[in-house]
Amino acid sequence: MKAAVVYKKGELPKYTEFAAPTVQNENQVLLSVKAVAITNLDKGKASGKHYSSENDNQNGFVVGSDAVGLLENGTRVYARGITGTIAEKAIIDKNILVPLPEGISDAIAASLPNAVAGSAMALKFKAGIKSGETVLINGATGFTGQMAIQLAKHYGAKKVIVTGRNEKTLKSLFALGADEVISLKQEDETIIEQLKKIHLNTPIDIVLDYLWGHPAELILTALKGNGSFTTKVRYVTIGGMAGDTIQLSSGILRSVDLQLSGSGLGSWAKEDVKLLFSEILPEMFLLAAQNKLKVNIETVPLIAVEEAWTREVSDGKRLVVIV
Numbered sequence: 001m002k003a004a005v006v007y008k009k010g011e012l013p014k015y016t017e018f019a020a021p022t023v024q025n026e027n028q029v030l031l032s033v034k035a036v037a038i039t040n041l042d043k044g045k046a047s048g049k050h051y052s053s054e055n056d057n058q059n060g061f062v063v064g065s066d067a068v069g070l071l072e073n074g075t076r077v078y079a080r081g082i083t084g085t086i087a088e089k090a091i092i093d094k095n096i097l098v099p100l101p102e103g104i105s106d107a108i109a110a111s112l113p114n115a116v117a118g119s120a121m122a123l124k125f126k127a128g129i130k131s132g133e134t135v136l137i138n139g140a141t142g143f144t145g146q147m148a149i150q151l152a153k154h155y156g157a158k159k160v161i162v163t164g165r166n167e168k169t170l171k172s173l174f175a176l177g178a179d180e181v182i183s184l185k186q187e188d189e190t191i192i193e194q195l196k197k198i199h200l201n202t203p204i205d206i207v208l209d210y211l212w213g214h215p216a217e218l219i220l221t222a223l224k225g226n227g228s229f230t231t232k233v234r235y236v237t238i239g240g241m242a243g244d245t246i247q248l249s250s251g252i253l254r255s256v257d258l259q260l261s262g263s264g265l266g267s268w269a270k271e272d273v274k275l276l277f278s279e280i281l282p283e284m285f286l287l288a289a290q291n292k293l294k295v296n297i298e299t300v301p302l303i304a305v306e307e308a309w310t311r312e313v314s315d316g317k318r319l320v321v322i323v
Contacts, residue, residue: 001019001020001087002017002018002302002303003016003017003086004063004086005062018060021089024091029071030091033087034069034110034323035107035321036068036086037321038064038305038321040239041065043309046063063084064081064090064321065080065085066110068110077097088323098282104289106322108295111297112288115143115147116276118238118263119144119151121276121280122263123206124272126262127236129156131158132156134158134161135152135159135206135207137152138207139210141170141316146294152206159180160177160179160180161179161182163215165184191218192218203231207233207234210241212239212240213245220252224251233256233257235258236262238264297319300319301321302321305321
């Protein structure tokens with residue numbers, strides 16, 4: 001079969017012939033792959049830099065962690081791959097899949113799950129979002145950040161504040177439901193003062209952080225209290241695009257009612273993951289089929305995967321490989 005294969009971590013995937021996977025037990029089924037999104041998770045695992053990366057395999061491994069495709073009976077589904085998914089065939093667990101509704105394309109369906117998991121899981125299970133709350137999304141110009149804006153409003157957020165560096169994309173986020181935008185290209189003190197003013201007028205209940213690093217330090221500085229009672233802030237880190245570490249003052253933790261947690265592979269409860277597949281993803285696929293979610297994608301054929309792997313996709317688009 002044709003597939004995108006990495007032979008040495010850090011190298012680009014090669015479009016090549018690779019042995020088709022075979023079913024090993026009764027819980028596994030073969031999927032004819034139709035579309036796969038290229039995500040930061042997949043890039044991190046292929047490079048060996050993500051904490052869930054596999055050990056080196058001298059025979060190579062197929063990249064990609066999930067896919068949209070057809071079962072042998074013709075049913076169109078989204079599924080996580082037991083084997084790599086950017087290939088003509090992949091093995092999936094027959095008990096962990098989601099049938100797709102009519103009206104949603106393979107490419108849009110493939111683009112959604114990683115972003116939904118990267119936003120809905122944090123909002124619902126880590127932050128416990130309630131109707132009427134204020135949500136700050138740090139790094140909202142990417143595909144997952146844009147999804148987080150829409151889902152925050154879908155789950156009842158009264159106000160959504162967003163940060164980012166891309167001025168053009170920041171302005172477009174109002175159309176997705178953002179109420180205020182903060183450019184991270186400004187001076188640190190300006191950013192901190194803007195955040196303090198917002199927090200004073202409409203206390204921030206939830207922070208979803210896709211950047212971490214220095215932008216997180218600015219937000220935490222703005223949240224620092226002065227000894228009076230504070231609103232509880234549930235701060236959830238989801239990514240580290242601006243750096244994997246921060247300096248955190250003990251004074252910040254002692255001066256504000258702060259719940260600091262992370263959302264990602266390994267941090268979710270089994271029950272939460274079950275709900276992701278049984279309730280959350282089916283609802284999101286249906287919303288997209290009804291054009292109630294705005295999804296911004298760009299597609300490439302499998303043969304072009306090596307060139308596409310390092311492509312800078314503009315305006316927070318998700319790159320999807322069509323098989």
